[in-house]
Amino acid sequence: MSTRLTLVQGDITEQDVDAVVNAANSSLLGGGGVDGAIHRRGGPEILAACRALRASHYGKGLPTGQAVATTAGRLPAHHVIHTVGPRWSATEDRSSLLASCYRESLRVAAGLGARTVAFPAISTGIYGWPLEDGARIAVETVRASAPVEIEEVRFVVFDARARTAFAGYVD
Template identity: 85%
Template sequence: MVRITLVRGDITAEHADALVNAANSSLLGGGGVDGAIHRRGGPEILEACRALRASHYGKGLPTGQAVATTAGRLPARWVIHTVGPVWSATEDRSALLASCYRESLRVADELGARTVAFPAISTGIYGWPTEDGARIAVETVRACDTGVEEVRFVLFDEKAYAAFETAVA
């Protein structure tokens, strides 16, 4: 069974085999975690994302899917980009959010990654309620059949850390 650990901090400073990027579908950088990963990782990540756009993902990466690139200058081997859903009060998109975690772990398994650091996908600018996002993340990771040994949730603030602490307990 995968070991889950919680860290309060900056995902771009985490030493792991793979860091998960809460990307936008363009794969070309944005705000929040996405912008931070692109800035700190350097131009190699953007170059790899442009190559993906030119080949398989001309229309962008679909919500709930995941794809890997180099980690550039980050303290990791790979970045796994996944596009979380925007939260909706009128439509249940929780299966798409769960798919982000499941697909990221599938890609991690293909790469042979043993440690994977995740942000709290969709809980920032995409508006997902933090407690519900934490519950979905932890339940999905626990239910995944994966070779990943450690999943580290790297949480930017105390509110997110507390929500994940409750979900893990």
């Protein structure tokens, strides 16, 4: 059985899935965009779990391309998988780091026993990654590396522009 890829235009904090992926910053302590929305909607339980991670294994923050899980707090999801995407650069190819965000998040999700995972368009917001390229890397990486245990990967995008970019790869 292969993993089903779906595309939804909507709010990632409203997804009823086993694990929702957070496009986090390395501090793990909240921020803007998806990160801020997940922390606001999920409540203080997520921040407390992130602070505990900072106090133990990630004193210097979560490295770019890596992923770690916490509680989902008040979100409908069961877990939040935090991953730090790379900032886009016109002079340096960082696509392997972006692909690593998806691979590592899927690895963590499988370790949690997740069957359904929702991803945002990592790095395509404030980190400046071109949307079309970000969509291509996301879908190609998920197709190539989704563990068989994961039944559905849902790409949750914020607007019609992102939906159009992802639709060319998901459909």
